[in-house]
Amino acid sequence: MPGPASGSPIHPAETVLRTTSWDEACAAASAAYFPHRLSGLPGARSLDMDIRTVTMGPLTIGRLRYGADVRLECGELGIGYEVNIPTSGQVESVCGREEVASGPGRATVYLPVGRTSITRWSADCAQFGIKFERTYLETELERLLQHPARLPLRLAPSLDVSRGTGLSWLRLVRALVAQLGDTDALLRHRLVAGQLCSALTAGFLLATSHDYHAELAAAPPPARPKAVRRAIDVLESRPDEPWSVIDLAATVGSSVRRLQEGFRQYVGMSPMTYLREVRLRRAHEDLGRAAEEGRTVADVAHRWGFTHLGRFAAAYRKKYGVAPSHTLSLDG
Template sequence: MASGPVTPGADTPVHVALRTTDVDEARAFCRRLYYGPMRIEPVGDPARLEFSADVVLLGPITIGEVGYGTDIRLTIGELETSYHVLLPLTGMLRSRHRGAVVYADPTRAAVYRPSGDIELDWPGTCRLISVKVERGALERELDAGLDQRVISPMPLGASFDLVDGPGRTWAALVRLLLSELRGPDALASRPRMAARWRDMVVSGLALSVEHPYGQEPAGLQGPYRPRTVKRALDVMHAEPWRPYTITDLATVAGVGVRVLQESFRQHVGMPPLTYLRRLRLDGVHAELSRADPGRASVSEVAYRWGFTHLGRFAGAYRERFGVSPSHTLRHRG
C-alpha cells in the first residue's frame, strides 16, 4: 500500500487500497486521493458502512473501484483542477451537476466539468469506477487535434453511453488497466507501458465524451450516436418519471416519430419507450433495494418513477428482474 499520490506526469503507477468501517477514515482517504473539499455523509444505516477502495494513480489520471456498503450523500464544490467520470459497475447513482440530473448505471456514465457543485445520492448497492483526469491533460489532448484552442473548462456532455460505441471501449480499457495495475508484476506497471496506457485513457475519453469539438477534426470523430438520439436519451435520463409520449420525445429530438423510432432501433437496440420503461424499472429496483421496508411501499416508489398502472408495472418488473417488487423490498441489500 502506498502512502500518497505520485507526482503528476510520472509514469510509475502507485496502488493505494483501503477497507474500513470507519466513516472518518473513508473521508480522509477520499479527500487525500481525490478532492479536499468533499463531504461524505451516510444516509443509510451507518452500522452497515463497509467502505472499500482500490485506487491506482498514474500521472494525470486516478482510477479507483469504490463502494460504501450503505447509502451515502456526497457533495463537493467545484473540482477546479480535473475532469471526472463515474462508471457504475452495479446499481444506479443519482447525480446533480450544473443543474443537470443524471442517473448513472452500468449502461451510462456520469461526467463532471471542473466548474459547478456536485451532489451524489450513492446507494450502498452501487459500486463504481471513479476516473479523475487532470484538467490540462484532457484539454491538451483535444487541443492537439484541433486548429483552434479549446475553451477551458470544456463544456462536456453530462453523460455518455457505455453499451456501445467509443464509451463501451473506453470503459473496458479503464477496467482492464485498473485490474492489471492492482496485480503484482503486471506488464502495464512498467513505466514505458504505463505511459502508453495513460495516454490511451486520456485520448479515449476525448473520443467518448460529447463536446462541441467532436465534429471538427476527422481524427477525433468516433461512432457517436446521432444528436437526435442523444437529445431524447438526455431528457429521459434527466427526468425519467415524466409521462413522455413518443410524440414528446420526437419533438425534443427534432425529428418525426418514425425517424426517431428507427434511429433508436439502429443505435440503441430498442424503441424509445421500451428504453424509458427499462430506465424506470432500473430506478425502482435500485430504490427498493436500499429502502426501509417499514417506511417505503412499492406503490409509492413505482408512482415516483412514473408507473401509474401497478398491475402492468409488477409484471414488467418480474419479467426484468425475476422477482416481484415486494420481494426486492423485503430482501433489500
C-alpha cells in the same frame, strides 16, 4: 502542439483500503480523487468501504464501493475532470445545474467548474472512477486538435457505455482495473503508463459528447507547411520571448504574408493569436502551483508577457471559464 503528458510525471501510486470508519473512508477517497464531505443517508446501514486505485501521473483509475447509502459533497472540483461508471447499483448526482442518474451502462461525467454533489450512492453500488488532471486533459485535447480550444471543455454530464465507442472505452477501463492488484502490471511501468494515460484520454474524448467531438472523429487534417510547423515549434518552446510576426517569419525562413496565410489556413488563427494561446496555457499551468511558491497573479501574468492585468484576466476567463485568482486560490 506539445506532446503527451504536460502535467504530472508518471510515477504510479496506489491506494488500497477496506474500512468501516467514516473518517478513514472520506480521507482515502479524497486523497485518491477529490476532497469532499462524506455522510450517510437516513437509515443507512453500517459503512463497509472498499477502495483500490492507481494514480499514473495525471490520471487516476480505480474501483470503489461504500456498502451503505451515502452522499458526497465535493463543491467545485477545480483541478480535474471525473468519470464514474457504476458496475452495480445506482447513483444520483448534481453536475453544475444538471441532475444526473446513472447505473450499469451509463456513466456520469463531472466537470472542474460548477457544483459537484453525489446526492445518493446506493449501498449496492460499486463504481469505476477515472480522474483526469484538468491541465492534462485540456492539453491532450489541443494536441489532438492541433489548435487551441475553448476551455474548460463542456462535456455532456452523462455517457452511454453500453454500446458503440462508449462500450469500447469501458472495455479499456475494465482491462486496466483488472490489473490493479498485479504488482507486475505494465500500467505500473513508467514507459507504458504514459501511453496508457494518453490512450484513455483520447478514447474518452472520442466516446463522450463535447464541442470538438465531430472534429476529433473526422479524418486527420492535411499536413501543415514546413514554415508553419517550425513556427509552432518555436512558439511552443520559446513563448516567453518578445516575438513579433516579422521576427517569427525571419526565424523560420518565411515571408510574413506566407506565414500569416499558412496559420490562417492550417491553424485557424494568426501567429500572434497562437502565441497568446500558448502563453495563456503556460500561465494557467503556473497558476496551479503559484500559491505554494508565493507568487501572485501579477507575477505569473508578467512572466508570460501579459503587461495589462485587466486584459489578461479577461482573456483567461474567456478561455478557462474562471478568473486567474480562482485558479490561484484552488492551489492555496
